[in-house]
């Protein structure tokens with residue numbers, strides 16, 4: 001599929017930004033990239049080369065000439081160099097509304113009338129980020145998932161004043177990148193997928209916190225039942241297959257039983273207090289010895305790639 005945007009500026013090269021740069025360069029885009037942390041600019045090529053070689057080892061992508069892809073990525077010393085004349089700007093900077101608003105405002109004076117400004121925010125509505133823009137019709141949220149070079153879906157959330165043309169161009173661009181754009185029709189906090197994730201986390205943390213099931217068994221249970229069914233056909237179809245008559249009865253029995261509280265579950269508050277907040281602390285529900293962490297992350301990514309490959313094949317066959 002032809003890529004409409006060739007000149008792309010990416011600002012913020014951390015966890016999300018570097019994978020977004022990689023995806024766009026792999027698809028043939030010319031990227032100019034900037035981060036206020038010069039170390040992340042300096043080692044951008046190295047990080048992407050490593051990701052690409054792992055993806056090739058896992059057959060997650062067809063063999064490519066890594067140097068050719070890296071040549072399409074220019075590391076810039078200034079934000080303006082990365083943005084100037086870009087047709088498509090992605091911001092993946094820290095989750096700070098004002099910083100994102102100011103960045104997009106600076107972009108407006110450096111890009112052409114047709115350029116699109118896409119935010120990777122996890123929480124702010126596109127309308128807020130674009131509130132001070134002269135041309136808010138060009139701003140949109142494109143919410144990628146970590147790791148962005150592996151997870152297929154990108155939520156597309158237009159703001160109140162985003163134009164239809166912008167939405168259509170962004171959706172076709174994401175398809176050209178090999179992504180699966182999913183349009184969200186209203187600007188709700190958390191968009192769609194983070195709302196679902198929090199709803200499930202609330203119940204899971206309650207069940208584990210009360211000792212109803214261990215964290216380990218919960219993972220086994222979900223992977224081998226809900227997770228498998230959802231990945232294979234999607235939860236709405238699972239409902240259709242099961243029958244909403246039965247599910248309505250189950251819903252009525254359970255809706256008042258499951259958790260609806262808004263405060264942080266006790267188990268999470270305890271984890272925060274003890275510092276055992278997951279991989280980066282070496283301990284969460286599971287143990288992650290510091291010396292093994294690089295391999296643990298690589299192993300997790302290999303698993304994501306294997307499942308993403310299965311999904312890609314299903315999408316390609318029209319499922």
Ligand SMILES: NC(=O)c1ccc[n+]([C@@H]2O[C@H](COP(=O)([O-])OP(=O)(O)OC[C@H]3O[C@@H](n4cnc5c(N)ncnc54)[C@H](O)[C@@H]3O)[C@@H](O)[C@H]2O)c1
Pocket residue numbers: 011012013014015016017034035036037040079091092093094095096099103120121122123143144145146
């Ligand atoms: N990590 C995730 O799972 C995830 C998923 C989806 C969306 N997001 C969103 O993506 C964005 C980036 O998140 P991340 O996880 O990559 O964070 P990160 O901290 O890994 O990277 C952010 C980078 O932005 C740089 N930065 C900050 N302010 C800047 C500025 N004004 N100009 C240039 N660079 C600047 C920082 O130096 C840092 O390298 C956030 O809005 C976040 O909410 C994150």
